[in-house]
Structures are given as structure tokens and as C-alpha cells.
Amino acid sequence: FPFRLFPLREHGMNLRARPLTCQEIQAFKKSKEVMQRFIRAYKLMLRFYGIILIKEETGELKRAENWAERFQNLNRFSHNNLRITRILKCLGEMGYEHYQVHLVKFFLTETLVKETLPNVKRSALDYFLFTVRSKRKRRELVHYAWQHFKPRDSFVWGPHEKLLKYR
Numbered sequence: 001f002p003f004r005l006f007p008l009r010e011h012g013m014n015l016r017a018r019p020l021t022c023q024e025i026q027a028f029k030k031s032k033e034v035m036q037r038f039i040r041a042y043k044l045m046l047r048f049y050g051i052i053l054i055k056e057e058t059g060e061l062k063r064a065e066n067w068a069e070r071f072q073n074l075n076r077f078s079h080n081n082l083r084i085t086r087i088l089k090c091l092g093e094m095g096y097e098h099y100q101v102h103l104v105k106f107f108l109t110e111t112l113v114k115e116t117l118p119n120v121k122r123s124a125l126d127y128f129l130f131t132v133r134s135k136r137k138r139r140e141l142v143h144y145a146w147q148h149f150k151p152r153d154s155f156v157w158g159p160h161e162k163l164l165k166y167r
Helices: 022-030 032-049 067-076 079-093 097-113 121-131 135-148 160-165
Strands: 051-055 060-063
Touching: 022 032, 032 051, 032 067, 032 079, 060 097, 079 097, 079 121, 097 121, 097 135, 121 135, 135 160
Parallel strands: none
Antiparallel strands: 051 060
16 A cells, blocks of 8 residues: 555545544554654655744744745645645644644744745645634634734624634
8 A cells, every 4th residue: 555644534536545533533543663764754744834843842843944936836726725624634643743733833924924834824724723622722823814914894703793702
């Protein structure tokens, strides 16, 4: 079977790659070597996108020195958005929900606040946001997106009356 860098429990674009089982996920999580390789693969993909993992414990991220060039690639080729969604889902499967939150917030900041990734904005809102497993963290991120979305009255990813009262 073909091997995937970020395997999931669902079929992807490669129809020859079979989905992961729950047993395989548990076995991966128990293997220190597999998890170290997983983090190495994550860092590699982040670097490809112009992002650096600055704290392995927390999942904190920042722009890489070559971010402008890499962001051009992200803006130009939308297939990267599918890969990022896959990476986010896999982070959740492997027990790195806190990494999901940082990566989604990074993309929300770059698309909505800094406006450096206009062609990623829709994927960040439609897909990246909703990969976050923690309901509380997902709500925080939806609120963050709503705060920075322009025009705010066009925001469709959460009920405005709840977002206004959110604390």
C-alpha cells in the first residue's frame, strides 16, 4: 500500500492509499519514534509553506525568513489548501489538537489580519477552522475570525448574536 505522510481515517485524493484504522493510530501514538518522525514531517511541511514551529511543546508558529516567497506559492496553488486541511485533520488524529489551534490561528491571522494570503482565506474559514477538535478552541477561533472579518455583516461561519455575546 502507498504510504502517506499525514494519514487519516478517511479516503483522500490517492485512491490506492487505504485509510488508517483506530488500532493503527493508537500504535502510532505509543511509538516515540513514529511520533518524532511525525513532528519532523510536520516541520518539513511548515517550512515548505514558509512557517516555523518555534515551540514543540505548545505548537507555536511564526513566519520563516522566506515567508514572502513561500506565501506566493500558497496563494498561487490552491491544491496546498487540501494538503493543509489533511495535515490539520491528522494533527487531531495523532493527539496534537493544540498544534491544530496554532496552525489555524496562524492562517486566520495571515488571511484576515495581515491580508498576505487572500487566496487561502476561504479555505481557512470553510475548512481549516472546522478541523479543530476542541469545541471551545474552535469557538474561540470562530470568534477571532469574526472579529477580523471584513465586512463583518457578511460573516457566515457563526451566528452573529452569539458572537456578539462571546466571552
